[in-house]
Amino acid sequence: SNKNKPEYLPHILNTIAEYKGMDSEELGKKVSETTRKFFNILV
Numbered sequence: 001s002n003k004n005k006p007e008y009l010p011h012i013l014n015t016i017a018e019y020k021g022m023d024s025e026e027l028g029k030k031v032s033e034t035t036r037k038f039f040n041i042l043v
Contacts, residue, residue: 013031017024036043 013028014024017027020027035041
């Protein structure tokens, strides 16, 4: 099935990080920060 599922996120993150030559943890932090700013989520 080609459905998007939350359990695919780690694989997607790792694939993008590898493509960009980044550490997946670093990319995850950047994505989280960008998401919080975009949706104006205060932590």
